Amino acid sequence: MLSSYLKLTRKSFSTKSALNKSKFIIQEQEILEKFVKGSGPGGQKINKCRHCVQLTHIPTSIHVSCQDTRSLTSNRKIARKLLTEKVEHLKNGIESKIGRRISKVQKKKARNKRRSKLQSNPDSETTTTAANSKKFKINDAPRIRVIGGGITAAAFVDRILELLPKADILVSEMGRGMGGRCATRDTGAMKFSHGCPAFDIRTSEFQTIVDDWTKEKIVQVWHPLRLGIINTETMKSTDIPSDQHTLYQLSSRFCKHLMTDNVPFQSNTLINQMEYSNEHSKWKFNDESIEHDWLIVTSPVVAHSKRWSNSFGKDTDAPLCKALANNMDHVSYHQKSMLNDINEIESKSIISLLTVFKGETAQRLAKSFPYEMAHVQNSSVIEKIVCEGMTSDGLFPLVVHSTETYSNDIGRIRGSGSSISKVGKEGVPSSNQKQQQVEDTMREELLKCLTLWIDEVNDIDFSDEKEIDYSAVHSWSAAFPIKNESGMLKDHLSLHIPSSNLILCGDYFGKDVGRVETAILSGRDAAETILRN
Numbered sequence: 001m002l003s004s005y006l007k008l009t010r011k012s013f014s015t016k017s018a019l020n021k022s023k024f025i026i027q028e029q030e031i032l033e034k035f036v037k038g039s040g041p042g043g044q045k046i047n048k049c050r051h052c053v054q055l056t057h058i059p060t061s062i063h064v065s066c067q068d069t070r071s072l073t074s075n076r077k078i079a080r081k082l083l084t085e086k087v088e089h090l091k092n093g094i095e096s097k098i099g100r101r102i103s104k105v106q107k108k109k110a111r112n113k114r115r116s117k118l119q120s121n122p123d124s125e126t127t128t129t130a131a132n133s134k135k136f137k138i139n140d141a142p143r144i145r146v147i148g149g150g151i152t153a154a155a156f157v158d159r160i161l162e163l164l165p166k167a168d169i170l171v172s173e174m175g176r177g178m179g180g181r182c183a184t185r186d187t188g189a190m191k192f193s194h195g196c197p198a199f200d201i202r203t204s205e206f207q208t209i210v211d212d213w214t215k216e217k218i219v220q221v222w223h224p225l226r227l228g229i230i231n232t233e234t235m236k237s238t239d240i241p242s243d244q245h246t247l248y249q250l251s252s253r254f255c256k257h258l259m260t261d262n263v264p265f266q267s268n269t270l271i272n273q274m275e276y277s278n279e280h281s282k283w284k285f286n287d288e289s290i291e292h293d294w295l296i297v298t299s300p301v302v303a304h305s306k307r308w309s310n311s312f313g314k315d316t317d318a319p320l321c322k323a324l325a326n327n328m329d330h331v332s333y334h335q336k337s338m339l340n341d342i343n344e345i346e347s348k349s350i351i352s353l354l355t356v357f358k359g360e361t362a363q364r365l366a367k368s369f370p371y372e373m374a375h376v377q378n379s380s381v382i383e384k385i386v387c388e389g390m391t392s393d394g395l396f397p398l399v400v401h402s403t404e405t406y407s408n409d410i411g412r413i414r415g416s417g418s419s420i421s422k423v424g425k426e427g428v429p430s431s432n433q434k435q436q437q438v439e440d441t442m443r444e445e446l447l448k449c450l451t452l453w454i455d456e457v458n459d460i461d462f463s464d465e466k467e468i469d470y471s472a473v474h475s476w477s478a479a480f481p482i483k484n485e486s487g488m489l490k491d492h493l494s495l496h497i498p499s500s501n502l503i504l505c506g507d508y509f510g511k512d513v514g515r516v517e518t519a520i521l522s523g524r525d526a527a528e529t530i531l532r533n
């Protein structure tokens with residue numbers, strides 16, 4: 001669909017001068033429009049009325065939303081303007097209005113960064129500039145396709161635009177928005193993390209990066225009231241008591257910021273076909289006509305045949321394995337071994353229950369919650385409860401993580417609303433009934449914990465709209481990769497296959513897998529690899 005759309009619009013924008021003169025227009029019949037309740041600051045009207053306009057451009061899956069004003073008419077107008085700009089950017093890249101704006105901003109960002117580095121280390125300038133002018137061609141504008149819209153992708157985009165401001169990037173994500181496992185769930189009344197809520201810092205390299213982001217106010221230190229570890233043996237590397245490490249809060253917004261709002265982002269888009277032409281040195285995807293010079297893969301699933309067929313219900317090789325099959329003569333022994341390791345990555349699954357209490361129940365819980373002392377005891381279902389405390393709107397959200405054993409016993413749960421059932425389409429069984437059973441079991445276990453800690457909570461009714469604002473489960477079928485002690489992935493931050501202009505990156509590389517720090521360093525490493533080649 002995307003390919004035919006691009007072909008259709010190409011005619012009227014064939015020359016640069018025509019492009020500058022003509023106004024890019026999207027037809028109304030190509031737009032899917034929804035009106036939803038707004039969220040965040042802005043008063044009651046924003047939160048109670050359906051004045052937030054969500055538009056999806058059907059041929060490209062580009063999505064925008066607008067709740068800037070209290071007038072529905074103005075929001076519809078602004079949303080259409082945003083959507084037109086984004087679609088134009090997808091089609092015309094750096095020649096578009098957004099493209100030119102990004103180039104300007106990124107150049108300024110790179111200049112400021114170089115200046116601040118120079119101030120802190122005056123000797124570095126001569127060596128870095130000399131090395132860069134040989135290695136990096138700053139004016140290059142390679143077309144780069146990124147698969148996945150999580151934190152690895154965001155870190156990649158942030159770094160590549162800093163180093164190659166003209167890079168022309170398109171990010172495709174099968175889920176409904178940015179963030180991947182760090183995404184925030186928007187319940188209407190509030191947004192909160194149902195996957196990874198926060199990250200910590202373990203290396204000096206990452207400390208320097210986060211210090212810069214803190215100065216730019218992109219991230220901030222977080223003091224959650226997190227609690228509930230079943231016992232210390234099951235504590236994973238990601239469970240860091242806040243009194244031992246500084247934690248930084250994560251959200252989809254953070255990923256959005258790194259990606260810059262203007263990089264084209266396709267949500268609800270599963271990349272399930274890819275092909276590399278040796279003759280033209282270009283990648284092609286799904287049925288699109290647009291070609292890309294580089295492919296950046298931030299999720300192992302496209303290179304993992306077992307996970308691919310499990311998730312998408314087809315008994316076939318993963319698409320990246322298929323794409324590389326004809327090109328294996330050009331892949332070194334070392335690279336083949338790493339691909340093999342990726343194809344065998346195991347991962348832990350987790351189910352999270354998100355519940356937002358409101359009204360008197362929220363008040364009661366917030367008042368008596370044994371924040372720092374609470375421990376989940378003797379539960380085979382619940383491992384951890386993340387508690388942020390009461391919000392300024394009087395809501396009390398809890399995120400409950402299941403034990404790995406419970407998640408494995410239950411098997412895969414996919415309600416009809418899950419990304420995989422939506423984009424996997426045929427062959428993916430979904431079961432709302434099974435999802436309901438899991439929801440009920442996890443709520444029961446949560447209630448048992450709450451009853452132990454607080455008097456008179458055993459009467460909470462999860463179906464009562466006066467007490468519960470939102471309650472649902474989310475299944476993370478690959479929450480954390482399992483450390484591969486024997487393989488080669490632990491010695492690298494990414495895998496570059498030069499013969500196909502391909503880089504694989506993500507939190508499954510390096511020594512400390514399954515963590516945000518690893519994902520960010522890996523994404524940045526991929527960007528730096530492009531510049532070295």
Ligand SMILES: Cc1cc2nc3c(=O)[nH]c(=O)nc-3n(C[C@H](O)[C@H](O)[C@H](O)COP(=O)(O)OP(=O)(O)OC[C@H]3O[C@@H](n4cnc5c(N)ncnc54)[C@H](O)[C@@H]3O)c2cc1C
Nearest residue numbers: 148150151152174180181195196271299479507514515516
């Ligand atoms: C419940 C939970 C709690 C966690 N807690 C912590 C914590 O406290 N501290 C910490 O450091 N880390 C934590 N983590 C781990 C952290 O979330 C991950 O390390 C990090 O988010 C990995 O980011 P990523 O971009 O590499 O991968 P992902 O976030 O998985 O992004 C990859 C994206 O690729 C998309 N995708 C895959 N295949 C395709 C395709 N074919 N086409 C299009 N899109 C595709 C996926 O939908 C996904 O969004 C937690 C994770 C979970 C699930």
